Amino acid sequence: MDEAAYDQSASQLIPQLKQQPGFLYHVAFAESGGFTVSEIWESREEHDRWFDEYVKPNVPAEISVEVLDVHNIVTP
Numbered sequence: 091m092d093e094a095a096y097d098q099s100a101s102q103l104i105p106q107l108k109q110q111p112g113f114l115y116h117v118a119f120a121e122s123g124g125f126t127v128s129e130i131w132e133s134r135e136e137h138d139r140w141f142d143e144y145v146k147p148n149v150p151a152e153i154s155v156e157v158l159d160v161h162n163i164v165t166p
Contacts, residue, residue: 091125091153099148106144112136114163130160 091099096118107113112132119126131137134157141155 091127091150093120093125095150096125096127103144103148107140110136110140113140130163134159 100118104116107116113129113136114132115128115130117128129137131140137157
C-alpha cells in the first residue's frame, strides 16, 4: 500500500475506527519500500473484529499484517 492508497481508504475508515470499542491509537508512516500503519488496541479480539469487518474489504489483498502483544505504553 502506498500513501495515496492509504489516504483514500483512511478517509472512509478513520471516522468508523474512532468509534470502535477497544481502539486506542493509530499511526501511519512512509518507510522504504512502502507504507506502514500501526494501531494499539485494548485486546487482540477487538482489533481482529475491526480488521476483518472493515479493513480487509477496503485495502489491497497483498498487504501484510503482523499482530504483536504490547508490554507497555507510556503517555504524557
